[in-house]
Amino acid sequence: MPIQTETELYAPIKQYFEQQGYTVRAEIKHCDLVAIRGDEPPLIVELKKSFNIPLLVQGIERLRLTDQVYVAFELPNKGRAPHRLQWEDVRRLCRMLGLGVLTVQFYKRKKPAVDLVCEPTPYMLRSNKRAALRVVNEFHERSGDYNVGGSSKMKLMTAYREKSLHCAYLMREHGPLSPRQLRDFTSNKAVSSLLQKNYYRWFIRQSRGIYHLTPSGEQALSEYAHVLTAFAIQQPAIQPFRSER
Known part of the structure; x- marks a missing residue:
């Protein structure tokens, strides 16, 4: 059953980064989630119920603050990529924008599972002459x-x-x-x-x-x-x- 609000994504993603040694805080200067580990630059995650253009726009806006920006959303039904795309299409798009991608899958009797789709690594598309x-x-x-x-x-x-x-x-x-x-x-x-x-x-x-x-x-x-x-x-x-x- 789909989540009702994007706030349901916060707890599992917070736990995901805390397990990697980050300290996590919510709603810092309009950022949904901010994580910091030691002296490293801040890491920002923007949350939405589903993968859409407003989520990407929010992510791009956060790139003014740090290079480590992720967009996160609920894993679509049956694990399929959203909007009839392939997951490789989603990865390529977000890499070209400089964004990382996280998905959260919810279960009835198990804890939610967070999956890293791609890191926020800059990606240059090669031209095909x-x-x-x-x-x-x-x-x-x-x-x-x-x-x-x-x-x-x-x-x-x-x-x-x-x-x-x-x-x-x-x-x-x-x-x-x-x-x-x-x-x-x-x-x-x-x-x-x-x-x-x-x-x-x-x-x-x-x-x-x-x-x-x-x-x-x-x-x-x-x-x-x-x-x-x-x-x-x-x-x-x-x-x-x-x-x-």
């Missing part, structure tokens, strides 16, 4: 903005889907085509792989080196008709097919 380049390439390879930001559980118009649609559109307009023709008309050097993998099952090989549309491909052209305008503008002059043997 390869991933950044993939974002830039995906941006430039799309012909337009066909998605709505924040969408979920919906088919997205990716650059790969656009390239597949472009091939399907050319086949609908001009009949069966070869990979060489499609490569020339779309400037897509990977068109042969696209046809062979046939991820969406839109294409069928009619004979050696010749591909045409499946019923699924025809349906896709109707479903994504709003995307085809860009392809119509680039309409190529199709040369009669000659065997590539």
Whole structure:
């Protein structure tokens, strides 16, 4: 059963730090919990019933007073990370903010258990140039903005889907085509792989080196008709097919 107030967190967390040799006091200059051990800098803990933005904001504010700042909250149901995150997401976020994280699990017949999720150690996120380049390439390879930001559980118009649609559109307009023709008309050097993998099952090989549309491909052209305008503008002059043997 969830705790009723954040004050229920105080006693187990106080005991947790006292067992490590700290002297603990509550509500010092608006700080929920302050712990000091010998001549060490103060340690501050901010308490909330659950993990949320106000808790993080409070923690960041306390970093003006000391580097040793923790945020603490009740362990969510079944030990899952809050807000459908992974615990590694919570750790990474709080480390980037310079905050430590503590959780408290309450039991009916046992004493509460305090768990250290992460220490307040500064964390630098490494840049991933390869991933950044993939974002830039995906941006430039799309012909337009066909998605709505924040969408979920919906088919997205990716650059790969656009390239597949472009091939399907050319086949609908001009009949069966070869990979060489499609490569020339779309400037897509990977068109042969696209046809062979046939991820969406839109294409069928009619004979050696010749591909045409499946019923699924025809349906896709109707479903994504709003995307085809860009392809119509680039309409190529199709040369009669000659065997590539």
